Amino acid sequence: MFGVHDVLMTGICFCKFHFRIFESSLLISRIIFAMNENLKLRRMAEAKLPTEFGHCLIVGFEEISSGRDHIALVYGDITTPDPVLSRIHSECLTGDTLFSLKCDCGHQLGATLSQIGQEGRGVLLYHRQEGRGIGLVNKIRAYALQDKGLDTVEANLQLGFKPDERDFTLCADMYKLLGVRAVRLITNNPLKVDILKKAGINVVERVPIEVGRNGNNDRYLKVKAEKLGHLFKNCNEK
Numbered sequence: 001m002f003g004v005h006d007v008l009m010t011g012i013c014f015c016k017f018h019f020r021i022f023e024s025s026l027l028i029s030r031i032i033f034a035m036n037e038n039l040k041l042r043r044m045a046e047a048k049l050p051t052e053f054g055h056c057l058i059v060g061f062e063e064i065s066s067g068r069d070h071i072a073l074v075y076g077d078i079t080t081p082d083p084v085l086s087r088i089h090s091e092c093l094t095g096d097t098l099f100s101l102k103c104d105c106g107h108q109l110g111a112t113l114s115q116i117g118q119e120g121r122g123v124l125l126y127h128r129q130e131g132r133g134i135g136l137v138n139k140i141r142a143y144a145l146q147d148k149g150l151d152t153v154e155a156n157l158q159l160g161f162k163p164d165e166r167d168f169t170l171c172a173d174m175y176k177l178l179g180v181r182a183v184r185l186i187t188n189n190p191l192k193v194d195i196l197k198k199a200g201i202n203v204v205e206r207v208p209i210e211v212g213r214n215g216n217n218d219r220y221l222k223v224k225a226e227k228l229g230h231l232f233k234n235c236n237e238k
């Protein structure tokens, strides 16, 4: 004879089995979507994440060719037609987590999340291409050259890199995998806007973000404006 316990256990096993099938079919459909759209990334995992700026969904992506990972922090419903407030934030370990004053990255990250938190809707793409794509150790080498007088662009060139080695088409793919087609992009870098537009993302507005200027990064910000085309009211108008 079957007891209540047996019935319950059978029910639980049934649900677990079907949940696994559901999870696998979701993963397969995402892989097929990525292949159809010729995307360079797959959406791999997601979970709720409470933050100081509100509760969000953290989504993990993996580059198909290299396995390198990137993340998105999603606040509110970003799948509705209204353009989404968003920032592509390139990884900067020194600025984002170690309080470096050599750049403006940490301040930009905090200001963005605070702005998204106030609106209650938005997405931060955390683009893990540290040091404008040259990696952390090479960024330290570039800093060493800057200690000797080179600027941020000259240092990259001296090390054999382009001034900017990042691939922003990956970010367009992240937007597509998140169901975002129109964004209000928080950036001072017009190159990001151009690349996203060419990759099929409708950037309806560029939202400037001028925070974190100090005596240590003033020259760096000037060079970004003069050599990398960044738009700063304070520099460009001089």
Ligand SMILES: Nc1nc2c(ncn2[C@@H]2O[C@H](COP(=O)(O)OP(=O)(O)OP(=O)(O)O)[C@@H](O)[C@H]2O)c(=O)[nH]1
Binding pocket: 088, 089, 090, 091, 092, 093, 103, 104, 105, 108, 129, 130, 131, 132, 133, 134, 139, 142, 143, 152, 156, 186, 187, 188, 189, 224, 230
């Ligand atoms: N190679 C190199 N990378 C740097 C240096 N300073 C900051 N970075 C990196 O630059 C990236 C951020 O790029 P930024 O040029 O500050 O800004 P952006 O992303 O182009 O534009 P915004 O959207 O306006 O912030 C991060 O990956 C930092 O690690 C440097 O002196 N040399």
